[in-house]
Amino acid sequence: MAVSVCAGFWLKRHESVLEILQFYRKRDYSEPEVENYNYSGVGMEIFFTFLMSVIVFQIMIPISLYISMELVRVGQAYFMIRDDKMYDETSNARFQCRALNINEDLGQIKYLFSDKTGTLTKNKMEFKYASIFGVDYSGEKSNFEGEQRGYCIQVYEQVWRPKMKVEVDKELLQLSKTGTNTKAGKQIYDFFLALAACNTIVPIVVDTSNPAEKLVDYQGESPDEQALVYAAAAYGFMLMERTSGHVVIDIQGERQR
Structure with a gap:
């Protein structure tokens, strides 16, 4: 662009002698009747100068440099993926480099912001206890033995069960089976019905090695909602x-819509 601007000033300054210059002559003296020979005007000459500058200056940056930079980035990604310090044993997962054009930007990071809740809990939410209408079902007043509860339902000839098991309180489990016959049962019924319905969770049926058994995987953006739906x-x-x-929702074997 700078070359084009300078060429424009030069053409304006030497406009009077363009007729005798080799590349800008306005007249061919071998054919006097032909005017504006090999001359397209100041504007077009500036545009042609810009195109010539692009062709001339592109050899200043060799094309092999781009390939070399890409190979360097691939090598950096390999070392980052194989770094043992960025390996998670719990999930058996390594660092993943999904873009090669941001390697050099990592060294410019000064601040890292993270949600303190997810950092402390590792986004692993588990339902432990509940307080329903002022009654604390935390296991202090009940015989809580940390039983692993795997509720299942019959769908045609298949058994559906939640993918994740949850520790249950035996007293609360017994009261949840009473339905709405008692006041406490009605309160517990409404509580768990709200947990199962008031969320954005989408249930996905997953196949297992046993054709007669299916697992229901609850997918959602919030791990809190997932934990509450699994508890319900x-x-x-x-x-x-x-x-x-x-x-x-299947409520104690009875499906309701």
Whole structure:
């Protein structure tokens, strides 16, 4: 661009002698009747100068340099992926480099912001205890032995069960089976019904090695909602289906929409 601007000033300054210059002559003296020979005007000459500058200056940066830089980035990505300090044993996963054009930007990072809740809990939410209408079901007043509850339902000839098991309180589990016959049962019923219905979780049925058994995997953006829905399923309020218009919940063997 700078060369084009300078060429424009030069043409304006030497416009009077362009007729005798080799590349800008306005007249061919061998053919006097031909005017503007080999001359396209100041504007077009500036444009042609810009195109010539692009062709001339591109050899200053060799094309092999781009290939060399890409190979260097690939090598950096390899060393980052193989770094044992960035290996997570719990998930058996290594560092993943998904873009090669941001390696050099990593050294410019000064501040790293992280959600303190996810940092402390590692985004692993588990349902432990509940307080329903002022009653604390934390195991202090009940015989809580940390039983692993795997609630399941019968769908045609298959058994559906939640993918994740949850520790349940035996007293709360017994009261959840009473339905709405008692005041406490009605309160517990409403509590777990709200946990199963009031969320954005989408249930996904996953196949297992046993054709007669299916696992229901609850997918959602919030791990809090996942933990609450798995807890509701463990106490007999199992979310089965969610669409844009309705949800289907199996409540102690009875499906409600």
